[in-house]
Amino acid sequence: MSSELINLTLRVWRQSGPDSPGQFDNYQLNGVSTHMSFLEMLDVLNEQLIESGQESVAFDHDCREGICGTCSLMINGQAHGPDTATTTCQLHMRRFNDGDTVTIEPWRATAFPIVKDLVVDRSAFDRIISSGGYVSVNTGNAPDGNAIPVAGSQQEVAMDAAACIGCGACVAACKNASAMLFVSAKVSQLAILPQGQQERSERVVSMVSQMDDEGFGSCTNTSECEAACPAEISVSNIARLNREYLRASLCGRD
Amino acid sequence: MIRICCTSVGQKVLMALTGLALCGFLATHLSGNLLLFAGEEAFNTYAENLHSMGVLLKAAEVGLLATFLAHLGLAVSTTAMSRRARSRQYDEKESKQGVFALPGGGASNWMLLTGLGIGAFLVLHLVDLKFKMRPDLVYPTDGGAYATVNTVLSSPVSFAAYGVALILLGIHLSHGVRSALQSLGVSHSKWNKLIEIGSMLFAWAIALGFICVLGWVVLSS
Ligand code: FES
Numbered sequence: 001m002s003s004e005l006i007n008l009t010l011r012v013w014r015q016s017g018p019d020s021p022g023q024f025d026n027y028q029l030n031g032v033s034t035h036m037s038f039l040e041m042l043d044v045l046n047e048q049l050i051e052s053g054q055e056s057v058a059f060d061h062d063c064r065e066g067i068c069g070t071c072s073l074m075i076n077g078q079a080h081g082p083d084t085a086t087t088t089c090q091l092h093m094r095r096f097n098d099g100d101t102v103t104i105e106p107w108r109a110t111a112f113p114i115v116k117d118l119v120v121d122r123s124a125f126d127r128i129i130s131s132g133g134y135v136s137v138n139t140g141n142a143p144d145g146n147a148i149p150v151a152g153s154q155q156e157v158a159m160d161a162a163a164c165i166g167c168g169a170c171v172a173a174c175k176n177a178s179a180m181l182f183v184s185a186k187v188s189q190l191a192i193l194p195q196g197q198q199e200r201s202e203r204v205v206s207m208v209s210q211m212d213d214e215g216f217g218s219c220t221n222t223s224e225c226e227a228a229c230p231a232e233i234s235v236s237n238i239a240r241l242n243r244e245y246l247r248a249s250l251c252g253r254d
Numbered sequence: 255m256i257r258i259c260c261t262s263v264g265q266k267v268l269m270a271l272t273g274l275a276l277c278g279f280l281a282t283h284l285s286g287n288l289l290l291f292a293g294e295e296a297f298n299t300y301a302e303n304l305h306s307m308g309v310l311l312k313a314a315e316v317g318l319l320a321t322f323l324a325h326l327g328l329a330v331s332t333t334a335m336s337r338r339a340r341s342r343q344y345d346e347k348e349s350k351q352g353v354f355a356l357p358g359g360g361a362s363n364w365m366l367l368t369g370l371g372i373g374a375f376l377v378l379h380l381v382d383l384k385f386k387m388r389p390d391l392v393y394p395t396d397g398g399a400y401a402t403v404n405t406v407l408s409s410p411v412s413f414a415a416y417g418v419a420l421i422l423l424g425i426h427l428s429h430g431v432r433s434a435l436q437s438l439g440v441s442h443s444k445w446n447k448l449i450e451i452g453s454m455l456f457a458w459a460i461a462l463g464f465i466c467v468l469g470w471v472v473l474s475s
Contacts, residue, residue: 024345077348084350103346110339173350175363176336178262208263217336218262221433222362227350236441243439245263 004034006098010045012057013105015114022114024103034094038081039064039071041093058117064089066230069165072172073118074105079169079228087167087230107168109177111214122168124214125182131210132203133186135195148194161188163231173228176217181225183211184241185233191244201252204244262335265328270434272325277431277460279318280423284463290471294400301399326373333366361429368426375419382406407471416468424461431457 007030015022029048032041039061046056062070071088075081081091096102104118112120150158162185170181187204190196196203219238226235258264286304289297304311354360361368383406386393391409394401406412431453435441440449 074344074346077344077346078350105344105346108340108342108344110341175359177339178336180263205257208261212262212335215339216262217339218266218332219437220336220362220365221429221436222360224349224351235436236443236446239436239439239441242263242267242437245261246267246439249258249264 004094004098005031006034006093006096006100008032008041008096008099009101011101011103012045012118014057014117015106016116018113018115032093034092034096036093037064037089038073038075038091038093039089058115058119060119061089066090067165069167072107072120072122072167072169074103074107074172076103079107079173080167080230084227085230085232087165090230107172109168109171109216111177111179111216112168112171120168122166124216125166125168125179127214128179128183128207128210129186132199132206133190135190136199137195150193154192158189158192161185161192161233161237164189164229164233165231167230169228169230170225170233171216173224174217174219175222175224176220178219178225179211179214179216180219180238180241181229181233181235183207184235184237187244188237188240191240200244201248204241204248205252208241208245262332265332265335266437269325269328269332270437272321272328273430273434275321276318276325277427277456279321280460284460284467287464287467290400290403290467294397297400297403298398322373322376326369329366329369356425361425362433364425365429368422371422372419372426375415375422378415379419382412404471404475407468408475413468413472417465420461420464420468423464424458427457427460428454 007028010027010029011024012027013022014025027045027049029041029045032044036044039059042057042059049056060070060072062068064071066087066089069087071080073080073088075088075091080086080088082095083091106112106114106118107120107122109120111124112122115121164182164185166182168182171177171179174181187207190203191200221235221238223235226233258267286300289300349359351360356364358364381387382391383402386402388406388409390411391405394405397404407416432450435449435453
């Protein structure tokens, strides 16, 4: 496929620190190859900025292959850009046209405070995980692979939930900045498997309470999170979380 | 149990339960109203029987009011939680869910406003038919409930207000019923399509049912 070069106007959110006000700055970027990924395009922008003596744009990235969940940009009003089941690092510039203006904002949520420019602090997710998103096991020899039988269908459902990369697009896309899709995936992946049964009730209760403490919103069941999720986590996990929570509240030991 | 009332998930569960309870009331109310089609006598007998229930009816009314107020209170509380969760809005925000029938997204984005609209209508409806205190109307002295309903609904003001409120109700329920079931954890890959269609049918059957009653009364008077 032949490469095409396009010219873009970038409207980028610039904010020098957590407490500074921040504003949109416009940058003209010419000759962007349509083969580039979105992040490569930002690299080119940063080189251009550095060459002209300006400060580069801070943005999060790590694996650049859609598995770590570090990249996180609101591109033209959409979490991870216009494609479905795609992270920002997997988005290609061929999705844009010559002359386009591209607006780039950070995730906006009270629970994800802005660190700098497009970088937000997502440690709220880590705290939710440490409040219960684990199984306690005694260390020792690795158990035999087939010692605990798990039905194939259960494996599939648990694996689908475990596909969550914790990028926060669900929070970013939700009109309520709710973290229900993330928490539900993390609760589901363990609630379905035999290894997760021991702590099943405490897990869901403490993860929900940590989610509320972090200041995420409540779920209106709009399914915007599911549509935005690069890992295609289904809102049926949210229904499962609700069931798990009810079960723990009504029947669980306190 | 008490914990449920304070967490986001618990509040949505209670919201769902109160919402579904109100749906149950709507279905009962509509089935009573459908007797208007059966004529004056049938409707008046039904109304008299209902009112002869005395203390039971009073208890039901108090229960309904409490359910309604709880639903409203939970809506305010969860909305406030969500407002706090995003202090600065996006400059640009698009949906990935394709096209919506309503401007500004699906019915889910209109729950508070449609709900408040329905609440305001409820006040009018009670003034109209329970307290019979609409200043612009002359209430009939005989002819029972049938005559009163006819008098109230044949006023153009009522017709417009009731019509708008019922459309708001349809929109509210078109998201509300499905959403309530999801909040209660009702979801299964095999049944979700059916649940979705069933919820939508229920929502519009209720709204259109009332609209038919309204239209019938206005046309036949
Ligand atoms: S950088 Fe790892 S998912 Fe995008």
